[in-house]
Amino acid sequence: MSSSILTDSWNAVSKHQGHEPVTIIEGHPKYNFIVFVGSPVIASDLQQENHLVYASETSNLQFLCSNTHPSSSINPTAFSLFNSLHDKVKTSSEPETSSSSANKKKKPIPYIITGRGLNGSIASLFTLWLLNTLDLTKFKLRCITFGSPLLGDAALQQAVSSHPTWNSCFLHVVHKGDCVPRLSPVPPYKPFGTFLLYSESGDEYLEDPESLMKQHIHENLEAVAENKKSQTFDYKYDLERVEKKLLERDYEAGITVQVAAAGRQQQNEGFSAMTESIVEHEHDIIKQQREEFDPDEELSERKVYLALMERYMKKCRANGEGPGYYDSFKNAREQRDNGVDKYKTYLTNYWENVVDDARKKPPTWGAPLRHRLLFAGTSYRRIVEPLDIAEYYRRGRKDYLTRGRSKHYEQLEKWLEDHSKKEEKDRPSEPKGENLTEDSCFWAHVEEATRSCRLLDRASSEQEKLTKFEEYAMDLIKKQKVSSDIFLEKSSYMQWWREYEEILKKKVEEGSQPRPSELVNYMRDCCYENYG
Structure with missing residues (x-):
């Protein structure tokens, strides 16, 4: 958060709206971008509760199915768009390895895969595909999405979360005023990765799915579908504000403010108990992550x-x-x-x-x-x-x-x-x-x-x-x-x-x-x- 990575990512997304479905931005001093644009969000596409498709139905995503997670399911619209773009994405956007001795001595430049709304969901699938395909000792990957709906079910959540090196690559930025993230019905959709939830009242990182669900990021679907502003929500101003503020905010106070910003009032019954529960749970998650098993480091x-x-x-x-x-x-x-x-x-x-x-x-x-x-x-x-x-x-x-x-x-x-x-x-x-x-x-x-x-x-x-x-x-x-x-x-x-x-x-x-x-x-x- 002390860097400009979020605002740089959002600027890349904004700059290339309306261009080809995939765009690589070269020449950034810190990282290269793979930007997904061009796929508008339609509420009905993301509310197909009973029509998730299995990752095993395409060879491109079969790696998401294993003995422990055999039936990972994904939103059909994101699934279809990813499959239609996959071959083009693979040839035009996959990071390449240089064989020169000079480049071998340099640290790899990170690749930021990004997109907003439904395009962010496609970016998430592409990132998972890269994590499975590339030698991660030679590449650094991060996926940053803006206002993206949830992608898949509990099995997908477990498949991603069981790999710390996968799960830690995803940061999903969500503003309370952007209704697109709330288009995915619950159940069956479940989150993975880290979420930055914020509003005019406050902001908070959440890295645990249970804490995220307690924040009530999903609202009444009819109200969401009627909100036309969700298609044009601008993250730039709020991102600049968050980057300046986040490192200085008090942890527990930030959670309290965010719970309030999510639609609950402090006088509501159960508010204090819910806030205390979220704080305690997040502390447990942070403690667990500090002790996260890393075979190479140990x-x-x-x-x-x-x-x-x-x-x-x-x-x-x-x-x-x-x-x-x-x-x-x-x-x-x-x-x-x-x-x-x-x-x-x-x-x-x-x-x-x-x-x-x-x-x-x-x-x-x-x-x-x-x-x-x-x-x-x-x-x-x-x-x-x-x-x-x-x-x-x-x-x-x-x-x-x-x-x-x-x-x-x-x-x-x-x-x-x-x-x-x-x-x-x-x-x-x-x-x-x-x-x-x-x-x-x-x-x-x-x-x-x-x-x-x-x-x-x-x-x-x-x-x-x-x-x-x-x-x-x-x-x-x-x-x-x-x-x-x-x-x-x-x-x-x-x-x-x-x-x-x-x-x-x-x-x-x-x-x-x-x-x-x-x-x-x-x-x-x-x-x-x-x-x-």
């Missing part, structure tokens, strides 16, 4: 905790004699084990949020995580999941893979597999030797194999499980996809191997097995040579 901090975990791993090796960090954490007998739970909790909370946020993205986004996050998540999974496994079996449980594994580990592993299939050349380097065991569930397999050894006399089916584990372990060892930690003398794997070797020796002596297994022979001949 990744560097979480790397510190991952480095502390790696230091813990080295301490547990104890010059090649210690049990390794898996068994050390499982037994939790040393001072070095103190504090590891804290690091594990911080890292797990962060990556659960990353995965949850990425899962909400529509499937047409392609890769749910950028390479940087995907590879960092792989390192996290291979370091931290063994600790979850250790804790699981320390409590006497069994069948971690089917009963105890967190869904976010499964999702990170699946995304890595998908990425490896699609982009072989960009695969992360395979962990070898003293690095990380590639399969983060390795120790769960070891625990189950140990259990099978102890049940072997009572259940012949356990031999089949042990044979499968032999093949699994043999494959990892031959390909050097296990950490040298597993061969430490006191590790659970070495304990299993010794126990299993004795079982096989006994079977050879009894004549029930003609020779030791390939794994036992390989372990004897090669493992210390390969892993030292």
Whole structure:
């Protein structure tokens, strides 16, 4: 609000009224404009309460539908106009990336997508399409609308609001004297983004849909339809006033004034209660936004905790004699084990949020995580999941893979597999030797194999499980996809191997097995040579 971005946007809209449906204004020192003009507002077009159309009905907007939001619906008039303009908009208005090294060093110039009334609704749809299409590390997008009606239903609201980077791109400016924003019937229309509501009496930012609906921005539809001034409302004067004033106004007083400006009088019954409710709710929203999860900003901090975990791993090796960090954490007998739970909790909370946020993205986004996050998540999974496994079996449980594994580990592993299939050349380097065991569930397999050894006399089916584990372990060892930690003398794997070797020796002596297994022979001949 300390800049002139709102007045600049309104001037761009005013300047190009009556021109082609889409206009780009080049040469502004701070930003480029994509202006939507030329589509008049007709009240009947925006009051089709029972005729919303599904975003899935066009390939241009299918990205608004996902597993969590499968049925986003949009006003049919805005929907139709966007589809009719889409190809032209795409070729004439889509931001382009320069390949010159000089431009790569410069910060990207923001693009402001704007429009008033119904054109603002089209601008919102185009912005959503750009957010889905462009690499947002190279472009900055903002959508500023003036007096625009609400665009879609609760499912659309949820689809947009579930992505902070999407939702924060939208600012909708609405004056009480402009009746067009109140043409959308409630229900089913719902708001998304941030709203700047103002009148001659006061102004207020509202970033939460519930607070917005409490402000009664929707009025009697018959009265709205009769108001001819709504088509020509001029925002310029009030925008200049708001820009000068807004930073100085008192927060709670501003809400109180705006509630009054929205049509309620202070003597009306329930006024104080409603004002108090809005103030409290908005404070909660602001607090939540201050704590908003941003994976990129928090990744560097979480790397510190991952480095502390790696230091813990080295301490547990104890010059090649210690049990390794898996068994050390499982037994939790040393001072070095103190504090590891804290690091594990911080890292797990962060990556659960990353995965949850990425899962909400529509499937047409392609890769749910950028390479940087995907590879960092792989390192996290291979370091931290063994600790979850250790804790699981320390409590006497069994069948971690089917009963105890967190869904976010499964999702990170699946995304890595998908990425490896699609982009072989960009695969992360395979962990070898003293690095990380590639399969983060390795120790769960070891625990189950140990259990099978102890049940072997009572259940012949356990031999089949042990044979499968032999093949699994043999494959990892031959390909050097296990950490040298597993061969430490006191590790659970070495304990299993010794126990299993004795079982096989006994079977050879009894004549029930003609020779030791390939794994036992390989372990004897090669493992210390390969892993030292």
